[in-house]
Amino acid sequence: MPANALQSPPTSMTWMTPPPPSATTSPTVPPAPAAPIAPIDFPLDAAHGGGALWDRVAGRAADWLESRHLPARDAVLLLPFAQHLAPARRAWMALSRWQPRIETTHSLASALGPSALAQAQQLTGDAAIDALAARALLRGQSWARQLLDDDPRTHDAAVQRLVEAAHALARAAALRDPARRSEFWDQGRQILAGQSGVGHLERALLAVALEWAAADPRAPATDGLFSLRPSAWIHLRCGGPDPLADALLDSAEAAGIPCLRLSADLPLDHVFDGGGGLTGRVEQAVCDDFEDLAQCSAASVLDHLLAGRAPVALIAQDRVLLRRVRALLERQGLGIQDETGWTLATTAPAAQLMALLRATRRDATVDDCLAWMKTPLAASLRDRGGSAALSALEARCRQRGWSAPQAVRVDKLLPGSARLWEAAQEALAPLRDARGAQALEAWLTLLRDMLKQLGADDQLDRQPAGGPQVLDALWLRRSPWPGSAHEAVLKEAQLTASEFVAWVSDTLEAAQYVPPLQGGLQIMITPLARTMLRPFGAIVLPGADAATLGPVPPGPVLIGDSLARQLGLPTVEDKRLALSWQFAQLLRAPAVTLLRRGHLGSEPLAASPLLDRLDLAMQAAGQGALPHWTDPRLTQAVPAAHTRRASAHAPGRLPATLSASAVESLRQCPYQFFARVVLGLRESNELEVQADKRDYGTWLHAVLHQFHQERAGAAGSSLDDEARLQRAAQDQMRELGLSPAEFLPYSASFARFAPAYLDWLAGREAEGQRYDRGELERRVQPWAGIEPALEDLALLGRIDRVDEGMDGHLLIDYKTGSVKGLKDKVAEPLEDTQLTVYAVLMGAGEGQGGGSAAGGAGGGEARRLRAQYLALDDAKGPTEIEHDHVEDTAATMLDGLRADLMAIHGGDALPALGEGVACEYCEMRGLCRRDDWEGAAP
Known part of the structure; x- marks a missing residue:
């Protein structure tokens, strides 16, 4: 690329879009006269529909050749696809x-010989490879280096826009007559030189894109078409x-070669x-x-097939919708x-490799590791x-909250889980x-070695739906040609770990x-343009x-519609016109079904403008509206079957142990108790990356336990309480x-709390x-010897803390919730399950049950037992x-x-109550089908 490709560096590094021309400075342009309607060579009638x-086309071209005494075997007929x-x-x-x-321009060019291989710093057409080459290209521009230092994300976006524009310009140049291609590049330079105003960065990038594409000395394979001398050119x-x-026929006509131009277009x-x-x-x-x-x-589609209209073309206008339609059709075992x-x-x-x-990222979470370890690539x-x-391993990580x-x-960890985790970390270490x-x-090379060590390369190769293609796309089992642009980028592009992962993602x-066809062809999924004349x-x-049907894809961001028109690139209007021609060709088919939604969410969704235009054309021709x-x-009428309130029975199936939360569950909702305790169902904890209030509570409990344990055994220590508490915080x-x-x-809250x-x-x-003690594990059998x-x-249960007072023991349960909620709980003592169960664990109520306690407080005369919640994070202090x-x-x-x-x-029933706050957040709500009960509240 010439060193003077950029006349001056941009004065602003802001990513800007040039504003539209001001109405006060632009001259008033009169409306363009309506374009004359071109004659229709193949009108819409029974003689020109479908295969007819x-x-x-064949008869028309043959008659023309015969009338001019041109040898047909030396002529060339060019078709669109x-x-x-x-x-x-x-x-x-x-x-x-x-x-x-009979050829297309590209099939004929391919028959003449292969395209020249892209060399270093030349465009390859591979967006991911060219993006890395563009980064190296921009390193030679001082303003681009400054942009990289100031705003790396904007620099990355600039690289993508640069590649996008260079590809568009290279494609446009390849469509020109080789003898006039230099005029295209000169015209582009003149247009860019004449631009002024804001958008300095955009103009600089576009200038680089233009010079990058223009500097490629390779001739497109289609240039060979211009040197052919058939007896005649015929183009449909x-x-x-x-x-x-x-351009090819214009050049041939100038050389005196007879040309026939046929058009199957139908103006909608x-x-x-x-x-x-x-x-x-x-x-x-x-x-x-x-x-x-x-x-x-x-x-x-099925209706058309049953009527014998096969194959059916299913137009891929909305890929998300099409995935669902395909899933429905695949259930019928059709050939698609x-x-x-x-x-x-x-x-x-590809998803397995990205997992x-x-x-391997340094900021990877346990969830990321588990997701990969579940894939076939980690089978070994x-x-x-x-x-x-x-x-x-997953259960332990969720239980412990290891994110x-x-x-x-x-x-x-269990021995097997420990071996698995250590082996996984060892395998990930090189990357x-x-x-x-x-x-x-x-x-x-690192990725290839890792896959080989895991046996994952064979796993990928054995997966027919994309496995070999993934290996090829990422150069994991093939090498680029020596001296090629791909080889240069692979050897010279310097990437960090995150940039490498991004490159892999972009490449995929x-x-x-x-996918290959399974069985005989019955359904063809294809774009709208590819349905024409088939x-x-x-x-x-x-x-x-x-x-969905009407909007057209935008052009390159750096090349606005006005600039595209000046450069001869497709404009938005050109694309809309082409879309209308493609849509009109549907009318040649024996049967067409056009389906749409009437609403998008709560908003009405209008029909495509193309549908409206077709409807108007039919009515103008006296054919009525679209049926x-x-x-x-x-x-099929299905009578409503209301779901009754869920209920269960568990005779003789009492659990071996009960915790305070299990007792609370029984009191809140018997069916919840059945699901949680009798069946043992549990909701898996999320492996949250960000610390939340639950993590804070767990940590604070551990900090206070360590603090008091060390304090109780630190007689004569010079460490004061505040330092000991801070040390416990760091340790935990x-x-x-x-x-x-x-x-x-x-941590900031703890600084106020301490x-x-x-x-x-x-x-x-x-x-x-x-x-006295902390994290006290207790187990009692309150009905031993009383109820067989x-x-x-x-x-x-585990009691957070037991203090010794003048009149007895004090049970303390640490809480990080609101004080009001705790006060409401103890206001009705029989509604407070947790402290009540803790009191039972410390021997309260033994006169009622006569049971035994394990890990008791010791002998001696009975003393008073108290219990309290200690709210730790109240603004007024504990x-x-x-x-x-x-x-x-x-008792x-x-x-x-x-x-x-x-x-x-x-054997009494355990019904689902479906009432109260506990029901709103119950993880068993889907099991009891609370929302489907007859008369259930919304």
């Missing part, structure tokens, strides 16, 4: 005459102008002006929503060919750990521990996977609404694997209260909320709990 049109070659050749064979060479136009074919607004009418059946359907549209589309293909990144092998790469690791190792890999404690920027080739997004039995177009599609689906942060950065808000807590502690100790059915049933007369409450609760458990043991 190719007979007319490769899919047109077979029907055109069949039509010529039916004439029993010499056949011309369909779907709008073909710039390459037009005047499609019936020749007196013809619809050659087939065209219907429209308005559906209620997305699912209704998908089902109606599938039903329409997809010409559009899928983005390679959406295939299972592996996400697990799972075999090493054992069949149940992965599920046990970062650094937090995982191998010594706390994860790589430092700094490396050549792309070095990253690919840019590549396509076309012998389909019927065409189904889902998504004929204003949001409505008749739904072939059978309607490391123990729980909490990130200091993510935990910063809670002195307030120490003040509260000093006050209580001045009153004679002393810390409950003989072995135990209550168990606040005590006492449960008065907790021993009396414990009452034991009586009631005994009666409830005996009723369950005897």
Whole structure:
């Protein structure tokens, strides 16, 4: 690229879009006169519909050659698409005459020889590779280096825009006559030099794109067409102008070669002006929503097939909708060919590889690692750990709340899970521990070695739906040609780990996977443009609404519509006109079904403007409005079956142990107790990356326990209480694997909490209260020797803290919730389950049950037992909320709990109550089908 490609660096680094011309400075442009309607060579009538049109094309071209005494075997017939070659050749064979060479411009150019290989710094057409080359290209521009330093994200966007513009300019230049291509580049330079105003960065990038594309000395393969000298050129136009074919025929005519230009285009607004009418059946359907549209589309396809109209073209106008339609059709075992293909990144092998790469990032979470370890690429690791190792590992991580890999404690894992985790971390280490920027080739070598070590390369290769294509797209099992642009980029591009992962993602997004046809062809999924002039039995177009059929893809961001018009690139208006020509060709098919949604959410959704134009053209020609599609689906009346309130029975199936939360569950909703305790169902904890209030509560409990344990055993220590509390905070942060950065808000709260807590502690100790034990595990059998059915049933729990006072023991449960909620709980003592159960665990109510306690407080005369919640994060400092007369409450609760458990043991129902706040957040709501009960509240 010439060194003076940029006249001056931009004065602004802001990503800006040039404003539209001001009305005060632009001259008033009179409206352009209406373009004359070109003659229609192949009108819309019975003689030019479906396969008959190719007979007319062949006859018309043969007659023209014969009338001019031109040898047909030396002539060339150019068609729009490769899919047109077979029907055109069949039509010529039916004439029993010499056949011309029937090709497309690209198939003919390919037959003349391969395209030249892109060398270093030349455009390859591979967006991901060219983006890396563009980065290197911009490093030679001082303003681009400054942009990279100031705003890396804007720099990355600039690189993408640069590649996009360079590709568009290179494609446009390749469509020109080689003898006039230099004029195209000179014209582009003149236009850019004449621009002024804002948008300095955009103009600079576009200048680089233009010079990059212009500096490529390779001649496109299609340039060889201009040196051919057939007896005649014949070109069939369909779907709008073909710039390459037009340039080729213009050059041939200038050289004296006879040329015939045929057009199969149908102007949508005047499609019936020749007196013809619809050659087939065209219907429209308005559906209620997305699912209704998908089902109606599938039903329409099946209806056409049952009527013998095969193959059916299913137009890929809305890819999301089409995935659903295809899923419905695949259930019928039909032969489906997809010409559009899928983005390679959406295939299972690509998703598995990206899961592996996400697990290698230095900021990867445990969720990322588990997601990869569940894929086929980690099968060898799972075999090493054992069949149940992965599920046990995930369960332990969720139980412990380990969200970062650094937090995982191998010594706390089961042996199989520990082997699996260590093997996985060892496998990830080469990529994860790589430092700094490396050549792309070095990253690919690391990835290739990792896959080979895991046996994952064979796993990918064995997956037919995209596995081999993933390996090829990423250069993992092939090498670029020596001296090629791909080889240069792989060797020279320096990427960090995150940039390498982004490059892999971009490469997979840019590549396509076309699934093979299974069975005989019945349905062809294809874009609208590829349906033109093809012998389909019927065409189904889902998504004929204003949001889907009408908008056209924008051009390159750096090349606005006005600039595109000056450069001769397709404008938005050109694309809309081409879309209307493509849509009009549907009318040649024997049957067409156009389906759309009437609403998008709560908003009405209009029909496509193309549909409106067709409707107006039909009415103007006296053919009436578009008929409505008749739904072939059978309607079946299904009587409403209301769901009764859920209920269960568990005779003789009492649990072996009950915790405070289990007792609370029984009191709140018997069916919830059945699901949680009897069935043992649990909702898996989320592995949250960001620390939340639950993490804060767990950490604060651990901090206070360590503080008091060390304080109780630190007689004579010089460390003061505040320093000991701060040390405990740091120790527990490391123990729980909490990130200091993510935990910063809670650390700030702790800075306010610590002195307030120490003040509260000093006050209580001045009153004679002393810390006795913490995290006390207790287990009692309150009905041992009293109720045979409950003989072995135990209550168990862990008490946060037990203090020793002048008059007895004080049970303390730490809370980080609101003080008001705790006060409301103890206001009705019988509603407070937690402290009541803790009192039972410490021996309260034994006179009622006569049971035994394990891990008791010791012998001696009975002393008073108190229990309280200690709200730790109240703005006023630690606040005590006492449960008065907790021993009396414990005795009452034991009586009631005994009666409830005996009723369950005897087979009484455990109904779902469906009431109260507990029901709103119950994880068993889907099991009891609360929302489906007869008369259920919304």
